[in-house]
Amino acid sequence: MENARGVLLLSHVGFSFMEDLVGTVAARGLRSCVLSSLPEPQHQESRPGALADLADDVRVTDGHVLTERDVEEHLDRLAAAGVRVLCCLTVWEGYRHLMALANARLGVPDLDEKQVLGLRDKLTLRNRLADAGLSRGRASALTPETLAAHRDGDGRYFVKPVSGIASFGTFPLTTGTTWADVERIAAEAHADTVYASAFTTGRRPEPGVDFLVEDYVPGQEFSFEVVVVDGEPYVVAVHEKCEVTETAGTVLENACVSPPTSLTREETAAGIHWVTDVLDVLGLRWGCFHVEARHAPSGWDLIEVNPRVGGSLISPSVAALTGGPGLLDLWLDSLLTAHRPAGFRETLEDLSYDADGTARSGNATFFRVFFADPGTIRAVGLNDDLPLRPVVSHVLLKPGDVVESSSREVFLGQVLWCMDRADREAVLPELLPASERAIEIVYGTERA
Template sequence: MDTIVFIGTNKSGSSREAIKAAKRLGFFTAVFTDRPQFLEQIAQFPDVDHMILRDLSNLYTLKMAILKLKKEGKTIRSILSFIDPYVHVAAALAEQICTSIVSSKQILTMEDKTLTRRLLKNLSVSPYFAVFHPEALLQDFLPRQERHLPLIVKSPKSAGSKDVLLATSKKELKTAIKKLAKKYRGEPVLLEEFISGPQYLIEAVVYKGTVYIIAVIAQDITFQHRFIVTGYSLMPYMETPFYNSIYDSVTSIVQALGLKNGACHFEMRLADGEWKLIEINPRISGGAMNRIIEIGYGINLVEETIQLFLGNEPRLARKHSKYVYAHYLTVSYEGILSKVTGRERASKIPGVEEVFIKPKKGKYLRPPLTMGDRYGYVLASSETSIEEAKKMAEEAAKEISFQLEDEYSYDI
């Protein structure tokens, strides 16, 4: 039985949609997870044929379990992951167990932000950066960085916004470095120049060395304690010089990485007419991204990524072009979720394509400190303008209310 193995999944978003796509394509789906509760909730995963509990960072135990599937008669066609940091794990296993056209070496470079920065340091897209090593003395390191403030301080191997800190003073810089050095003992800490300017997310596919820009999305970013993306604007139409500058920048990065096949997304900022790379990840962006592109262009990017990994030519031509805006939902205070109201009213607003609410009753919610503290989204589309799509999404979002109870209140 032709089988696709997935290393990790979330309940929703791009990783889950990839499993659904594989099932739709006729494959047996085997999913490895490190979340015991998923096995208890297996009825909520009708698209998963076989779920297996394993440590997802242990290549040996994963390999043995996959080989066991082969002995049971499964033909392993591909091993995939759409979740950090397991994209490299999946690619490494695929190289050992089945045919793979994607190199785990390039994926590892993209997953480790320090490796990425060093490889791209001579490109114009690369901002100033420095690496603090755990064996170094902080008092010797800090004076050399003061003139580069403000700086972004991050963990090289964490994809979470919770580990991206802004330092505007020497004191904040020292505190941020010490915080991450303590949290990730023995690991280096990466410092990057803070780039001001509009930020864009670029979804790209590389097939046989050719770069295809699938989507360019403007990001709305709010900063309280962390950088949180709360809005995404799909840009179906762009001025030719603007698009060409993106394409040239992305192509230069892909060529420096030596990437011949794969899917990846870039976060870039336009500063003084120059593109600067904020981050690159070897997969489609999570959350609503696959749905944004599918609504806007008729392209199911996770499905085409699967085709790419199977060695087939991905179908990347647009079926149509719409403006799409994704408005993410957050809360302004913490508490236990008792009820969500307004979902139906929001869904009925003209232009609204989808309303997704993530948390269930009884879940603890808080104001956003990480991207995981976004509790749903509204997708709206327009044939005429992104402003119209955004207006409809925000109007719908106002209908939705998360009713929270005090965390410490109990019914007696």
């Protein structure tokens, strides 16, 4: 193995897009070196073996959360084994600072740890952008006093964890919201093996969840998929969230279409310019970003800046749009070429939106994400009777699985379609309602 070249992949509890990431690394003729935290009890027998079959090198730690020491020791171990690690990559946002630390040690240009933690502190970030004139909203720490003051006021407000993931505990503030509701969601987050560590903000010495309350951001929701190379941002896709459901405990993002259907080219151009200004103010010169925003007649405003690829089918959607690389491919290539990025920048220029809001691709995509209700699943599967064949379909749960009631989204599955952009106006009106039954599920009589 002497002088073998590889990529360090950080996995949370055995998952985190490992199949996709290992395939992306292998396609470049590189070794995939997986460092994973301990899976949940129900996966501890099966998942380490599955990772061993998948990757070239696998190490699973004794804890459910990776630490800086785990990463440092594994890099030492790989170096001693003769593996030349070229870069580190993870899609788990809770480990994004560990990826930054690893890349700093490896000499790979990336965000630094402080920048990552700053992006994950949504309270400070909101007010920083408001000070810069890039957000019309402001945020405050949520306490029993600020909750009561905002709840009893005349404005519209939104509650979310200061640092969170997967829309866990994000919801619009209503006159019926109580501090007990917030404490219940915080307790769920703290007790969740998978998600608990993602809520750490550094604001408190003991484990816990801090919440913020912010001015409600109006408008239709979008996401910008951005790769930044040496200070130059490239918007490779814009997704419109054509269905978003706000519930009492979370926000479910049900369906996305790209390019957007409700934006003019000029509005898209204004969004690209706004995103560029946001990244510039924050000093984000390297990385892959999933920038969530809303557009209203008053202009563009921020939901959050995620220092990673978007979840669900965002990366495969980008691959379908480009007819080639997905977002994971582009993020990995940005790291592998960071010291000599000229050729990669040409690739990005060919794929990305023009500054005037023009999309380069002649393709369009639509995908739907399915969330499970509480209960025991009796049967689940794909529906073959659809107006357009999917290009990607995943069913993530199986008969016998029990879904508990929770304040975080529980993924059931996801399905992606691709079409010529010129045909979209004819295809989408039929596909949109039909797609709601793309995954069929039957629950048992006993509900959780």
